[in-house]
Amino acid sequence: MAISNLMEKLYQKLLSQKTKEKSERVILWIALASFIVHLLIIVLIHFNIIFINEPSNLLKNPIAAIYTPFSFILVYEVYLLIYYLPKSTSTYISKQYEIIALIIIRRLFKDLSDLSLSSNWFNSKNDLQFTYDLIASVLLFYLIYLFHIQRTKVFRIIKNTKTYSSSISKFINAKKWIATGLVPALLIIAIYSFLNWSIGLFQPLETDAISFKNINNIFFEQFFNILIIADVILLLFSFFHTDEFHKVIRNSGFIISTILIRISFSVTGIINNVLIISAVLFGLLILFIHNKFEKQLAEETKRVSDIAD
Numbered sequence: 001m002a003i004s005n006l007m008e009k010l011y012q013k014l015l016s017q018k019t020k021e022k023s024e025r026v027i028l029w030i031a032l033a034s035f036i037v038h039l040l041i042i043v044l045i046h047f048n049i050i051f052i053n054e055p056s057n058l059l060k061n062p063i064a065a066i067y068t069p070f071s072f073i074l075v076y077e078v079y080l081l082i083y084y085l086p087k088s089t090s091t092y093i094s095k096q097y098e099i100i101a102l103i104i105i106r107r108l109f110k111d112l113s114d115l116s117l118s119s120n121w122f123n124s125k126n127d128l129q130f131t132y133d134l135i136a137s138v139l140l141f142y143l144i145y146l147f148h149i150q151r152t153k154v155f156r157i158i159k160n161t162k163t164y165s166s167s168i169s170k171f172i173n174a175k176k177w178i179a180t181g182l183v184p185a186l187l188i189i190a191i192y193s194f195l196n197w198s199i200g201l202f203q204p205l206e207t208d209a210i211s212f213k214n215i216n217n218i219f220f221e222q223f224f225n226i227l228i229i230a231d232v233i234l235l236l237f238s239f240f241h242t243d244e245f246h247k248v249i250r251n252s253g254f255i256i257s258t259i260l261i262r263i264s265f266s267v268t269g270i271i272n273n274v275l276i277i278s279a280v281l282f283g284l285l286i287l288f289i290h291n292k293f294e295k296q297l298a299e300e301t302k303r304v305s306d307i308a309d
Contacts, residue, residue: 254275
């Protein structure tokens with residue numbers, strides 16, 4: 001009982017509505033400040049006031065300065081993902097999809113700074129990547145829209161038994177505990193990634209430092225590893241709540257979708273975009289079929305209830 005009370009207090013401290021609102025304000029101010037700092041660094045490099053060995057286009061082109069505040073906003077989106085975890089599985093998954101879509105949008109700002117704008121558009125690696133990301137962002141936006149529609153189509157069978165109420169209460173508590181554990185993991189990975197990237201910025205010869213080459217993967221590659229573990233634990237806990245086939249398939253499918261997103265960080269070019277779109281499309285189809293099951297079961301339950309009456 002003491003452990004449960006402690007976890008509940010931590011959950012309210014880290015993931016309450018009040019904490020969410022405070023975090024939002026703080027992140028917005030940090031994002032604004034980081035944008036100004038990034039612009040100042042670009043100006044200082046341009047006038048040779050500070051020197052960085054082989055600076056990336058992120059430190060040459062003012063358009064690329066948008067990349068930095070976007071990064072902080074993405075960290076807040078990850079916090080929202082954790083915030084919605086105990087509340088709704090489908091909302092939690094949709095947040096994953098929104099995050100990966102925003103990562104691509106953020107990458108577009110970096111792509112813009114690398115464009116060559118030559119007549120040989122399709123022979124330029126950077127121009128092609130910009131094209132892939134542009135198309136992928138539109139497709140993802142539409143797929144996420146369809147996912148939101150499916151997420152709001154709920155056909156639930158109301159169960160009022162004490163056993164069911166107890167199992168769902170335990171499942172929600174398990175999700176709260178996992179979400180509470182993910183918050184410090186988010187902070188630790190964010191701080192570590194930022195410091196490691198900073199070393200790579202000012203000491204590019206350090207072998208352990210994160211380079212500009214994989215800057216888009218900073219933080220998210222490590223966090224999605226933890227997210228997969230959390231999803232698997234949730235799947236196992238869900239068996240205490242329900243063993244219905246369509247729900248097990250849905251939860252398992254969402255894990256596969258998360259794994260595909262994680263794998264996408266390991267590749268570049270069009271394969272990266274294909275994996276991301278496939279992950280979201282797979283999750284959408286899984287939810288669509290799950291909702292068909294729920295609707296059919298709800299209709300059967302109503303039919304049986306009508307006959308009984």
